[in-house]
Amino acid sequence: MKTFDNEAVVARGNNDPRVTTTANTSALKTTNRDRHSHRQIWTEKLFRRVLFGMGVMMVVLVVGIMLTLVVQSIPSIKALGIGYLWGTTWDPVRDIYGAFPFLLGTLITSFLALIISIPFSFAVAIFLGEYYPKGWLPDLLKNTVELIAAVPSVIYGFWGLAVLVPIVRSFESSIGQQPIGVGIFTSSLILSIMIIPYAASLGRSMIQMVPSHLKEGAYSLGATRWEVIRSVVLPYVKSGLFAGVLLSLGRALGETMAVTMVIGNTSTIPKNIFQPGNTMASVIANELNEADRVIYSSALIELGLVLFLVTVVINMIGKRIIDRVTKD
Amino acid sequence: MKASNSPVKFRIGKSGFFKGVIITLAFSCVIPLLFILAYIIKSGITKINWNFFVNVPKPVGEPGGGIANALLGSAMIILVAAIIAIPIGIMGGIFLSENRKSKVAYWARLCIDILQGVPSIVIGIVAYFWLVKPSAFWGFFGWKQGFSAISGSLALAIMMLPIVVRSTEETLKLLPDSLREAGFALGLPFHRVILKVVVPCGVSGILSGVMLSVARIAGETAPLLFTAFGNSYLSTNMGKPMQSLPLLIFNYATSPYNDWHDLAWGASCILLMFVLVLNIFTKIITRRWKVQL
Numbered sequence: 001m002k003t004f005d006n007e008a009v010v011a012r013g014n015n016d017p018r019v020t021t022t023a024n025t026s027a028l029k030t031t032n033r034d035r036h037s038h039r040q041i042w043t044e045k046l047f048r049r050v051l052f053g054m055g056v057m058m059v060v061l062v063v064g065i066m067l068t069l070v071v072q073s074i075p076s077i078k079a080l081g082i083g084y085l086w087g088t089t090w091d092p093v094r095d096i097y098g099a100f101p102f103l104l105g106t107l108i109t110s111f112l113a114l115i116i117s118i119p120f121s122f123a124v125a126i127f128l129g130e131y132y133p134k135g136w137l138p139d140l141l142k143n144t145v146e147l148i149a150a151v152p153s154v155i156y157g158f159w160g161l162a163v164l165v166p167i168v169r170s171f172e173s174s175i176g177q178q179p180i181g182v183g184i185f186t187s188s189l190i191l192s193i194m195i196i197p198y199a200a201s202l203g204r205s206m207i208q209m210v211p212s213h214l215k216e217g218a219y220s221l222g223a224t225r226w227e228v229i230r231s232v233v234l235p236y237v238k239s240g241l242f243a244g245v246l247l248s249l250g251r252a253l254g255e256t257m258a259v260t261m262v263i264g265n266t267s268t269i270p271k272n273i274f275q276p277g278n279t280m281a282s283v284i285a286n287e288l289n290e291a292d293r294v295i296y297s298s299a300l301i302e303l304g305l306v307l308f309l310v311t312v313v314i315n316m317i318g319k320r321i322i323d324r325v326t327k328d
Numbered sequence: 329m330k331a332s333n334s335p336v337k338f339r340i341g342k343s344g345f346f347k348g349v350i351i352t353l354a355f356s357c358v359i360p361l362l363f364i365l366a367y368i369i370k371s372g373i374t375k376i377n378w379n380f381f382v383n384v385p386k387p388v389g390e391p392g393g394g395i396a397n398a399l400l401g402s403a404m405i406i407l408v409a410a411i412i413a414i415p416i417g418i419m420g421g422i423f424l425s426e427n428r429k430s431k432v433a434y435w436a437r438l439c440i441d442i443l444q445g446v447p448s449i450v451i452g453i454v455a456y457f458w459l460v461k462p463s464a465f466w467g468f469f470g471w472k473q474g475f476s477a478i479s480g481s482l483a484l485a486i487m488m489l490p491i492v493v494r495s496t497e498e499t500l501k502l503l504p505d506s507l508r509e510a511g512f513a514l515g516l517p518f519h520r521v522i523l524k525v526v527v528p529c530g531v532s533g534i535l536s537g538v539m540l541s542v543a544r545i546a547g548e549t550a551p552l553l554f555t556a557f558g559n560s561y562l563s564t565n566m567g568k569p570m571q572s573l574p575l576l577i578f579n580y581a582t583s584p585y586n587d588w589h590d591l592a593w594g595a596s597c598i599l600l601m602f603v604l605v606l607n608i609f610t611k612i613i614t615r616r617w618k619v620q621l
């Protein structure tokens with residue numbers, strides 16, 4: 001019976017001094033049963049160590065990813081310095097590297113996509129969180145919106161290439177622009193569809209968490225539904241909605257394939273939003289396999305490093321806000 | 329009377345108006361998705377036939393090409409990625425749920441959060457430097473590096489990891505402590521309690537996390553660009569370049585040939601079906617077993 005006691009106490013990871021004493025007494029006897037329990041304790045320790053090792057491995061993995069990016073972009077950081085980030089010319093043939101066109105392209109596509117998608121994702125959040133939280137139709141809408149995130153980005157790109165590009169082309173010629181079709185505007189449209197679910201699902205859960213006594217208080221003062229939403233619900237969840245927008249932004253910044261397929265891939269600074277351009281992710285996707293010199297590939301990796309750092313910071317801020325909001 | 333009534337009417341009308349606006353906007357989100365689904369299925373379904381599944385792509389102009397190489401390649405790459413990521417992910421999730429307060433768990437959780445937000449192309453770059461670019465480290469073990477399916481699997485496994493870890497952790501956290509305590513009270517050692525009591529109770533949640541992660545990586549292209557690279561022939565060698573569905577779609581969709589576009593439409597249709605079925609299946613599981621992800 002004693003051996004069983006030992007195991008139970010050790011198993012709980014208890015720091016009780018009793019553990020050591022009982023373990024010692026059982027270690028003194030060498031019956032068969034004790035040997036068995038020794039093996040079990042040993043297996044148990046091994047199991048704990050393996051679990052611990054997995055936790056450490058995750059930290060090592062992320063640190064390794066960051067170190068790899070940093071180490072590989074050192075040649076370009078050394079040779080090009082900080083001016084790399086606002087150099088406006090990207091001409092690998094003449095060994096001139098300036099990342100500004102890509103930074104600009106990434107910022108424009110992402111923010112344009114956010115502006116287009118925010119009304120839709122907030123509408124979904126308010127509809128599902130406040131107007132109709134239960135029922136089969138809201139359920140269907142919720143699941144369908146979540147499916148938007150499930151469709152692979154390469155399929156969005158292919159669809160954009162086949163369907164959206166001709167539409168944008170005729171739209172461009174009707175407003176007197178060069179009818180190119182591919183470009184920043186097209187990729188923003190595709191991106192705006194792709195990022196709707198992130199802000200929508202977070203916003204929905206935030207809106208559902210608004211305490212009902214606040215809303216009832218406003219109703220009892222004679223407020224209409226919309227007035228309750230506008231002056232009670234939205235102010236209450238504004239930081240949660242902001243976190244959702246940040247998560248969407250993180251997605252939009254790093255999105256690669258769909259953008260690569262419809263943005264046109266030119267490394268000059270776009271004059272307006274209908275011109276073709278390039279984002280950081282799309283230039284990496286297009287050129288890393290062709291980069292034949294150390295400095296060329298290293299300049300691309302540095303873009304990857306910037307992308308990594310920016311998305312990490314954005315996601316961390318978003319997570320912090322969510323944690324703070326959900327804790328209250 | 330009228331003076332006091334009309335603002336109320338106005339306010340009620342405004343409330344109704346905004347309700348209409350929100351409902352319209354909310355439901356118009358679905359339109360592009362339905363449009364895309366319908367278009368892909370309409371263009372893809374006619375290209376799918378028996379030859380499509382058993383042949384490799386033919387040269388432009390020859391009829392009867394298929395995507396057997398991409399189907400097999402995708403299946404193998406995903407399988408190997410799952411073999412790498414699932415055990416590590418589940419054990420990592422167990423670690424996080426069993427050690428909620430420890431310092432290592434805090435950092436590990438932070439790293440998982442970071443990993444979840446890392447753009448897939450960055451993972452591709454890193455896998456390229458770890459396993460594709462020739463380095464002295466692997467040369468020491470006598471492995472000649474280059475584009476290989478195994479490096480693609482590694483990249484996808486890194487992408488799977490956070491989803492598996494997260495879903496395992498969240499599922500196990502929801503299980504009542506009394507379950508563990510009952511196991512300990514019977515004298516079971518820690519690993520038995522975890523493997524025979526806790527994990528079986530949370531298996532549906534873990535399973536849905538795994539399926540979700542497979543659905544996510546099945547359509548990932550960016551990490552494969554610099555790793556699995558693509559191959560126009562049938563290949564089963566994990567150490568060599570291998571074709572996969574998303575890579576094939578990307579390469580053929582951006583090519584100028586109609587024959588190749590047809591292959592890409594068929595491949596998109598199959599990929600889309602696979603991903604959607606996995607997602608819907610996951611939804612059903614989470615609903616039936618009331619799992620929260």
